[in-house]
Amino acid sequence: MLLRGQRFRLWLHRAVEGRIKSGNFSQDARGRWYCNLVCEIPCRQGGGREEFGVDLGLKSVATCSDGTRLEQARFYRDLEPKLAEAQRKGRKRQVRTIHAKIANRRKDTLHKFSRALVDRARKITVGDVSASAMAKTRMAKSVLDAGWSTLRGMLRYKCDHAGVAYAVVDEANTTRACSSCGCLSGPTGLVGLNVRRWTCSECGAEHDRDRNASVNIARLGCETPRPARHGSPAF
Structure with a gap:
């Protein structure tokens, strides 16, 4: 070259x-x-038929409306002792190597998950959880391991390349709202974060916290018009 x-x-x-x-x-x-x-390159027509809602979290990095999950891995935490030792001893090259290894492991996992999801989809809707805001809390290490922003970016460009519709929606109350009847009966507050399963007080439906949120996100996606592509008329 x-x-x-x-x-x-x-x-x-x-x-x-x-x-x-x-x-x-x-x-x-x-x-x-x-x-x-x-x-x-020309846009390709996606071959998938399913519409997915994706709830991003910490216990599971991503939970899809069909029940598919990407479980949390400890990319940063597993190598944190070695990283701390290298930093303490001033081994800059080793520090760079460990950081690269963490990033590569995270990206490999997210690439495989996003590829498999896009191949099955005709539309993917993701909640707008803020990684930057939560990275300033005591959950910062878990947020870094989750790689929400990276996953959203991968889904966005892979959907665009495959001709799959992609949308980000306001996820407010998607965890609390019953996906069966719409009643806001889910757990709230900091205590509610530890409640993984709950029962709707209105209709009696039993829910997994993250799965329920992803179903609500998918439903919101159905109400969101497909974003216009460059060069296409916006209807």
Whole structure:
């Protein structure tokens, strides 16, 4: 590859599709360089038939309205002792390596989950939980391990590439509202965060906290118009 008179040797990890529009170089925590290419390719029509609501959380990173779950992994916490030791001894290279390992493990898990979900979907709706706000609380390490923002980003671009509708909705009260009758009878407050299963006081339906929220999110997604694509008329 020739760039500004300089020749670079590149190893392609996959074939380049479409027409290359732009690109840049980036360096990871281990000091490895990557060439990132932006390519223009036609949108594909998704083959999935299901509509999913996705509730993002800490006990389960993601709970889907069909019951599929991505359980929380301890990417950061498992390597935290080694990271602390390396930082204490001033081993900067080892610190970079550990951070890269944490990021790679998290991304690999999120890539596999998002790919499997998009392949089955015709629409995916996600709650708008704020990762940045919760990262300032005592749950910060769990939020970092969850990787909500990364997962949402992966779902967004994979949906766009596959022709699958994608929406983010206000998830207020989706945990409390009964997905069977709509009554706001779910647990509230800090104490309510520890209640994983509850029974609706109005209709008697029994709910798993996260599954109930994801069903409500999916329902909100049905009320949200599909975002217009670039070059398409917005109806």
